[in-house]
Amino acid sequence: MTASSFDTAPVAPAGRPPVRRGGRPFTLSPRTSFLLRRLGRMAVSLGIVVVATFAIIHLVPGDPVRAVLGPSAPAELVARTRSELGLDQPLLVQFWNYVVALVQGDLGTSLQTHRPVADTLAQRAPATLVLAGVSFVIAAVGALPIGLATAISVRSGRRRWLDLAASALVGLLIVVPNFLLAVGLVWLFAVQWHVLPVAGWGDPAQLVLPVLALAIGPMAYLARIVHVELLAVLDATYMTTARSKRLPSRLIYLRHALPNMLTSALTIGGLMLTGMVAGTVLIETIFAIPGLGTTIVSSITAKDYPMIQGVVLVYAAMVLALNLIVDLVLMSIDPRSSLAEG
Template sequence: MVASFAMLRLIPGDPARRIAGSNVGPAELEQIRQGLGLNDPILTQLKDYVVGVFTGDLGTSYSSQQPVSTIIADRLPKTLELAGAGFVLAVGIGIPLGLLVGALTRDGLRPRLSAAFTGTTSFVQSIPDYLLAALLVLLFAVLIPVFPVAGASGVISLVLPATAVAAGAAAILARVTRVETLAVLSADYVRAARVKQLSTRRIYGVHVLPNVMTSALTISGLILTALVGGTVVVENVFAWPGLGTELVRAISQRDYPVVQAIVLMLGVTIVIVNLLVDVLISALDPRSLLRAS
């Protein structure tokens, strides 16, 4: 809260001037500043902001004069929809791919497949979200007009932005899952299961998958929190009506209440997601509670 409040005040520009325009005289400009509370001491502004947050009052937008809570209520579902779709796509691709490649390349088998997998995932991971988003628009909305260029007009309009958000995350998750799969496959209890001549399905279903999933879920939680913040850039490329596009608009307009509320909302969302992931991991793997204690 304090950091977002302070950073906004360091950005050059006068919110009152943005609202009033260039043809307003000094007296009218001063009146607008007084009405917005911008003439109050900085500590008084901070106190009013903090008190407002804890009393449920996020303020009123400078530009639209709408309650900030209404703006967030309108925009947040779209951001969560995009982040959720990207997360499902990243997990649905990354974990199975990592498990498959890990199983195929265990004990040094198929070195070419291992090199190709590492090189491809490293390349995909290194592409910035905004560049990948622009490439997807060029390929599948302009050159091959399969998907809409921008907007939120249904499930089909979610495909390209969700892919742009999920690609790098899926590559990271696939690499981590493969490493964990190789580690589990070389563990003593898996070797003992092979000596007992257990079926491949039982070895992977009972011994390998649960141990790999614990690490995969930990990384997945970090990925989900990154996706929530990473949607900001992708939303602006696809004109997706979420918090990201509203945040960029509010920053350009020096709309302090909107920016502060969105940053706070994203931070709270990330904290909640991390908490839920910790609870889920402890439920799936009670040993994590023993290690923590």
């Protein structure tokens, strides 16, 4: 065999991507690459949540087995129960067993109810999702016309006193905590006027007060964002050009102004939605809603480690999934802002 026979095999130039059949380089589309980056970050974030939750709850003083069995339980029963649950093993061994079970879809068994944690979460999660979802829709639907109306009114320069009153009311609703607002709504509509139930879940009337308590503050905040962004858009050069063409005001606001402020409003709305999911803990506790919020409160009180870990993991997964959905929507509206990220 001669040396020239080794020179006949083609060699790909260095620094170029692999070539598929047909001569085209094998590259991922920008959308696919963006989605893979976001999924990778989501997986890393969930891993951090798992480690942090396990470490924090095991650093809390107290014996969960003694808390469940009671202070008068015999020492032999406490020791046997701790051994059955694996709580007598070193922390690293407990963490490894937890991660292995988690990968297999097993979230453990509740120390309180002796039921699988996954069953309890599947039963309680819909209430939290409905509460957060309906509250977000109400906040978004209410914020858009309020922000548009106040910005247009300020732009026209008429009824200055009404603009000041609306700004003061919006600012007040932003700073009032949702639990304090919930107490005020209960006192007004349930105690004084007797038109709505105080607490409960299942009847549409029982959904009104918790949704209002959770939605009013974010609605005011989002209305302020729409107000500010619309004023900035109305001062842009292309808006001056649109007005110079003597287009109807309806077309100027709906066709030119509203789409250009949609990206920032959606970004704030996504952050607001994740905050509302976390805010369901207090609202569910106040209105006795059988959701994830009341579940985690009772679990912390009873030191139910498996249930606490499961609820925190579900909350984290919900927030990260919502962030991913918002990113995908923003990428569809304005690909340059998302695809330019590394």
